Amino acid sequence: MSELPLEHVHVAPxxxxxxxxxxxxxxxxxxxxxxxxxxxALPDDLHVVSLRAPDPLQGGYTWYELDLSGGGLHQSQPDAADFARALDLVGESVHAAVDAYGIDPDRIGLLGFSQGAITSLSLLLEAPDRYAWVVALHGYLPDSHADVDPAGIDGKPVFVGAGTGDRVIPESRASAAADRFREIGAAVTYETYPVGHGIGDAELADVVAFVESQY
Incomplete structure (x- = not known):
C-alpha cells in the first residue's frame, strides 16, 4: 500500500x-x-481510493467529533479543530495518491456519505479547482463553510441525495446545502428518497448515472 496520510483501499482500473x-x-x-x-458500481475506468477517517470510534472511525451545543444530533456541527484537521488530511491524501497511483489530477471526484458528505462539500468549497465533481449523500453544509463563495465553483457538478425519513441528518439540511450550492453557481442535482440514514437501490442508480455523465 502506498504511503498516504490516511489508511485507505485502492482499486485500480x-x-x-x-x-x-x-x-x-x-x-x-x-x-x-x-x-x-x-x-x-461506478465506471470501471476509475481509480477508487476509499479513505479511512483518522480517529477510532465504536469499532469504526470518525472524521471529527461533534459539536452538539445547537440542540442534539440532528442539529450537530463539526468540532472546528477536528474538522480543520480532517480537511487537511483528506487534501494531503488526495495529493499523495495522485503521485502514487498516476491519477489524472484534473479528473478527481469526491463521494461521501454522512460525515463524508459534509467533508466532501467543504473540501469542494475550499479547493474547487481540485475536484471535478462531488456526490454528497445524507449530509449538510456546516456553518463553518456556509458563507464560502469561491472562484471556480461556477458550473461545478454536485449531486446531493437525502432521505425523507432520515432522523440523523434531516432532509431539510441536505436541501439547504443544495440550495446554497445553487446560489453560488454550482450545477446541482438534488434528489430525495423514501429511506432513512442509508443508501437504497434507487439512490445508488442515480449516483451511478450522475458519475457516468461526468465522463
Missing part, C-alpha cells in the same frame, strides 16, 4: 495511467470498506 479517480469518504463509525459496494 485496468488502464491506471492518467485515469480519473473517485475518493470515497465513509460516514461516522464506519471504515474504508463500508462504501466499496457503492464505488464498485
Amino acid at each position: 485496468d488502464d491506471p495511467e492518467n485515469a480519473p479517480a473517485v475518493f470515497v469518504l465513509h460516514g461516522r463509525g464506519a471504515d474504508e470498506q463500508d462504501l466499496l459496494p457503492i464505488a464498485e
Whole structure:
C-alpha cells in the first residue's frame, strides 16, 4: 500500500495511467470498506481510493467529533479543530495518491456519505479547482463553510441525495446545502428518497448515472 496520510483501499482500473479517480469518504463509525459496494458500481475506468477517517470510534472511525451545543444530533456541527484537521488530511491524501497511483489530477471526484458528505462539500468549497465533481449523500453544509463563495465553483457538478425519513441528518439540511450550492453557481442535482440514514437501490442508480455523465 502506498504511503498516504490516511489508511485507505485502492482499486485500480485496468488502464491506471492518467485515469480519473473517485475518493470515497465513509460516514461516522464506519471504515474504508463500508462504501466499496457503492464505488464498485461506478465506471470501471476509475481509480477508487476509499479513505479511512483518522480517529477510532465504536469499532469504526470518525472524521471529527461533534459539536452538539445547537440542540442534539440532528442539529450537530463539526468540532472546528477536528474538522480543520480532517480537511487537511483528506487534501494531503488526495495529493499523495495522485503521485502514487498516476491519477489524472484534473479528473478527481469526491463521494461521501454522512460525515463524508459534509467533508466532501467543504473540501469542494475550499479547493474547487481540485475536484471535478462531488456526490454528497445524507449530509449538510456546516456553518463553518456556509458563507464560502469561491472562484471556480461556477458550473461545478454536485449531486446531493437525502432521505425523507432520515432522523440523523434531516432532509431539510441536505436541501439547504443544495440550495446554497445553487446560489453560488454550482450545477446541482438534488434528489430525495423514501429511506432513512442509508443508501437504497434507487439512490445508488442515480449516483451511478450522475458519475457516468461526468465522463
